[in-house]
């Protein structure tokens with residue numbers, strides 16, 4: 283059976299991107315759900331509306347996959363199964379330290395967006411910035427360099443494109459659209475089906491993604507810094523700390539009363555990305571790390587040679603010649619500095635991501651098929667081949683922790699008692715750590731180390 287948008291919604295794997303709302307002019311509404319993740323509702327839609335929406339849903343089998351979208355737009359470029367099509371791959375950052383500190387990594391995403399705007403390649407940018415309503419972040423439309431600058435840094439937060447795209451549709455202007463891989467896929471799919479939007483979306487700017495977070499993630503970090511959800515006014519997920527490595531960053535939270543707190547992200551119970559806390563179910567079915575349908579993808583340079591530098595650095599994969607030209611011109615003016623990398627370096631910078639999105643995905647698909655559940659067809663074969671029993675247990679524990687975090691945080695927030703979330707989460711983390719050690723063979727290593735001592739004593 284085809285896994286269409288109905289199965290996506292039924293199985294709770296809607297990421298809330300809003301492409302279905304755009305395609306059906308709102309007949310399929312996308313609203314924030316109980317677990318802090320946007321989700322579509324098909325209840326009032328006709329079968330015809332569901333059918334056209336299914337073609338633009340990034341988790342539906344009725345939609346083109348990332349390989350097809352990449353092949354269509356970049357047919358002449360080299361291809362790698364991990365990175366997708368690529369023109370150039372490099373590490374880099376903006377040279378102005380003040381600017382780089384205001385960005386998540388090397389600041390090259392903001393640099394490119396500013397140049398696209400300044401050079402007249404686009405009239406505006408559709409990206410995630412500070413929310414004006416009750417939400418901390420939302421998709422916004424920036425038309426000036428100043429507006430762009432006020433929305434830098436990563437938003438680990440569930441949002442939807444529906445309102446922003448409705449706002450610009452038909453205004454006769456050209457836009458760069460920014461998003462994590464599934465959102466880039468959503469933008470490309472609606473452009474594919476809606477010619478008016480195809481002419482408006484002129485550049486697709488991707489952010490490499492480990493997984494998205496429910497809005498609960500911001501609330502949890504705030505609460506752990508003594509700012510409960512109803513007092514939370516502002517969140518900065520990526521505050522750089524000169525005393526630590528670039529991957530060991532802080533977060534800063536501000537309450538409605540104006541109190542600010544800064545904490546190391548690693549000090550929060552859910553701060554480690556490997557735990558999968560607040561990860562929507564959709565991310566368990568994603569196999570795209572380098573936003574393969576985007577003209578350019580930006581990552582953090584999680585490579586040993588760059589991580590010691592607390593200021594941060596990007597890994598960049600380009601797929602478009604205009605974008606490439608902007609980086610070359612920026613290098614010639616010494617506004618940015620870059621170092622060529624190979625495709626292996628890019629893949630190495632996302633090691634954990636590939637374990638989750640490729641090895642983990644094969645196991646999750648096989649598990650769900652075995653349980654008689656509908657799954658989307660992915661570019662990864664379902665199965666357990668080459669995955670040890672212990673590794674499988676770790677993959678399942680991580681998935682369980684994502685569910686647990688969402689459910690228990692919902693309970694904690696209703697009861698205004700964070701311990702109802704923290705306690706079960708800590709227990710699950712202990713189990714995860716044991717499984718992690720087992721899967722890495724740590725215990726057998728310890729046993730091996732202890733054995734000669736025991737032997738000596740018995741002699």
Ligand SMILES: Cc1cc2nc3c(=O)[nH]c(=O)nc-3n(C[C@H](O)[C@H](O)[C@H](O)COP(=O)(O)OP(=O)(O)OC[C@H]3O[C@@H](n4cnc5c(N)ncnc54)[C@H](O)[C@@H]3O)c2cc1C
Pocket residue numbers: 384385386387388389390391392393395409410411433434435436437438439460461462489490491492493494495580581582583584596632635
């Ligand atoms: C949910 C999420 C998960 C990520 N996971 C990884 C990962 O596992 N590995 C990795 O290497 N990198 C990951 N990244 C990318 C990384 O966090 C940086 O965003 C990236 O390196 C760009 O940094 P920069 O300094 O160039 O961007 P900046 O100069 O800070 O600019 C960022 C730009 O992106 C826009 N933006 C921020 N968040 C969003 C969003 N959610 N949707 C749309 N636009 C947005 C901002 O408005 C701004 O224009 C993730 C990003 C997100 C949002």
